[in-house]
Amino acid sequence: MFARLQQIYSFLGVRPETTPFPVSGLFLPLLADPKQPQFFVSYRRYETPVETVNMGAVGFGESFGFYRQEGKRLGDGLQISIAGGLLAQFNMDTPSSDLVNADYVIGIPITYRRDPLSMRLRIYHQSSHLGDEFLLNVKPERVNLSFESIELLAAYQIRNWRGYFGGEYLFSREPDDLKPGGLHGGMEFLSKRPVLFGERLVGGVDWKSWE
Numbered sequence: 001m002f003a004r005l006q007q008i009y010s011f012l013g014v015r016p017e018t019t020p021f022p023v024s025g026l027f028l029p030l031l032a033d034p035k036q037p038q039f040f041v042s043y044r045r046y047e048t049p050v051e052t053v054n055m056g057a058v059g060f061g062e063s064f065g066f067y068r069q070e071g072k073r074l075g076d077g078l079q080i081s082i083a084g085g086l087l088a089q090f091n092m093d094t095p096s097s098d099l100v101n102a103d104y105v106i107g108i109p110i111t112y113r114r115d116p117l118s119m120r121l122r123i124y125h126q127s128s129h130l131g132d133e134f135l136l137n138v139k140p141e142r143v144n145l146s147f148e149s150i151e152l153l154a155a156y157q158i159r160n161w162r163g164y165f166g167g168e169y170l171f172s173r174e175p176d177d178l179k180p181g182g183l184h185g186g187m188e189f190l191s192k193r194p195v196l197f198g199e200r201l202v203g204g205v206d207w208k209s210w211e
Contacts, residue, residue, distance in 0.1 A: 013114045014069045014078055022065040026079050027111035027120040027155065029063075030164070031188050032204035035126075037061025037085030037105055044089075054092040055100070061085020063109065071114060079111045083124075091134070099131030116157045120166075123150050147173035153184060162188045179211030 063083035071077035107124025128145040153166035165185040188204040
């Protein structure tokens with residue numbers, strides 16, 4: 001049993017040493033993913049066949065590490081965390097900036113990093129709720145949107161650039177006719193040198209496609 005465990009450690013590139021409640025993560029948050037549990041305020045403009053809408057979006061969320069198996073190199077390893085967030089959108093074209101939608105997300109991400117390669121396996125729950133003023137003004141047919149999903153992403157970093165790709169599957173969903181499969185990918189740039197007033201340039205593109 002011990003020899004088998006040593007083989008697994010060697011394959012993953014981790015050491016027997018463990019760290020409870022690590023303060024940092026192994027898979028960096030996705031900069032451009034609007035569903036990433038993190039703190040942000042953003043302005044968005046949606047152009048649809050029906051109308052063009054100016055939206056304000058806010059997010060409150062974080063990931064908390066529980067356990068880490070340390071890697072052979074500083075910053076590498078295998079970690080289990082819990083992540084949660086509230087993500088809301090407001091219609092800035094209305095007099096009172098109506099709340100359009102609020103998403104509640106809670107999940108357990110298992111993250112791994114070895115040199116430039118990092119991965120995230122996440123099982124999470126999301127429930128979505130339309131705002132009261134939006135319901136009164138639009139009067140849509142009510143749909144209870146809630147699902148549990150499993151997601152796997154792999155990322156590779158070369159200097160200032162990081163690319164990632166993966167997919168997810170909704171294994172429990174409401175309504176039942178919601179298609180379960182999706183692909184997820186993107187590219188990010190993180191400057192290591194300060195350019196203006198000691199700040200760094202960052203940017204990203206996030207792409208998702210569902211059945």
